[in-house]
Amino acid sequence: MKKIIATIVLLIVIGGISLSFNLLNPKNFKKNTSYNAENIDALKVYTDTWDVRFKKSTSNEVTVSAEGRQKEKAPVTFQENGRDLVVTQKEQKNGGFLDGFTFGKQGGTIYINVPESGMNNIEITNKDGNIQLSEISAENIVVDNKSGDEKINNVSAHTGKFASRDGSLSMENSSFEELNITSASGDTEMKEIDSSNVKITSKDGTVSIKDITEGKSLSVNTKSGDIGISYKKAPTSLEVLAESNSDITLDLDGLNKSHDGVKVKKGEIGAGSNKVSVSSEDGSIKVIN
Template sequence: MKKIISTSVALALIGGFAFSSYDAEAKSFEKNKSYNAENIDTLKVYSDSWDVRFKKSDSNEVTVSAEGKQKGKAPVTFKTDGETLVIKQKDQKKSGLFGGFTFGKNGTIYINVPKSKINNIKLNNKNGDIELNKISAKNVIVKNNSGDEKIKGLNVENGKFSSSDGMLSFENSTFKSLKVVSASGDNYMENVSASKAKVSSKDGVVQIKGMKEGKTLAVNTTSGDIGVSYKKAPTSLAVDATSKSSDVNLKLDGFKKSGGSENSQSGKVGQGENILELTSNDGAITVKN
């Protein structure tokens, strides 16, 4: 027992020394730069571990700033390539006993974008939280490995969001086409309008509140409940909802059931010109006005 305790204390001391040594060597990093939005068509962002925050700019410039810790080379770079602005954040290897490990988040990248000036936004994130606030663009593609995504006030023609591990939340946003793919983590949407929307989740709840009736809404979960509520009662909707292991509960004004069972229901409201398709392997399904 004494030997185990002594070993634990030794490891704690070594770990503490490693942390303190790294903190002592690390220094503050800060970088700011502005670009004329008229000269930028596409924004590409690659982040290893820092948080990334997009928000609306009141000027005609794209302003990028990065704040965090630095050890060695600059952890974040900004570079223009024709009409593309490329922002990269790379983790720096640490020397010593804990080389290669990253302890905690080291910084944040802030990107301010003028309304309706950027056509394409592409974000590839390995480990860090993402925020997009009041951004307008034609195309937005976000690939996230680990970290939460908070989307608020977006006005986008085509949006594609994927996440391996983390929560996705959408609020007060408008899309012509929206595709969401989630491996592990809950998905929340509130006051979202999309002509065509598809949400796929392997492990997590999909909760959609205040949805506006669109042409198609398809939601599929491998493991997780599905809940959909509309801001206004649908007027022309064809519904097909199936759960392999749980109940299906539909509460829509004017809904006429055409078939189904305890775990499956189909029917329509009005002429059924728009489509709602919901499927879950292991989760309850609820739909209401």
């Protein structure tokens, strides 16, 4: 009886080792497809674990490619649904009793090239992967990020909405008519941004805005984190309000302070037709030229 039990245990161990080897050595996965951009109204991307990279295309087509590792089924699918192009990546489960075990992240990258003329709508819903947008334009860009870093460079859109629960956001050399950023945890770094209306809300993380162009409205609110704002050119018509339980520094040319308290500072430059409102419950504030 003991020999039978020992044999069964040995077979289970050998089978487990074999299965683990297959899981630890998945196959290569590659897929590449091009689409007519004129037939696409919205480009929707849903990812579980893979990175997503958008870049400008050298043609008038939308090209989607994916490279990574797969266990059994194809981890990424491309599908046209009416005038929507839907790209979906789902994490592959181990199956059976191995669902509770992790054998390493089956990583990969989805590359999406869009025409220089731009897209109408780009929507990205990400669970755990990094997002990179570079040299693209669109009417509307919406990113819902659960966990992963976002890098935005040389991007233009009428409206941009970026929401993140856990991950940093880096944005540079980009322009938006309206820009809305919300972050639960993670730093926000911006440089050389041109936008008429900017609203940033952060619960836990610093907000750094460098060389921004004076716009109609700039609103930044954090619960825990420092805020730093600098302008590319000295503002000429600005109303400023800063509130914090920590240090507040307003160093702007031509600023006439109407209130200079410890926790609240107010002032105007010129006619004050544009507005800046900055507040932090527990973080320092610095607004300079």
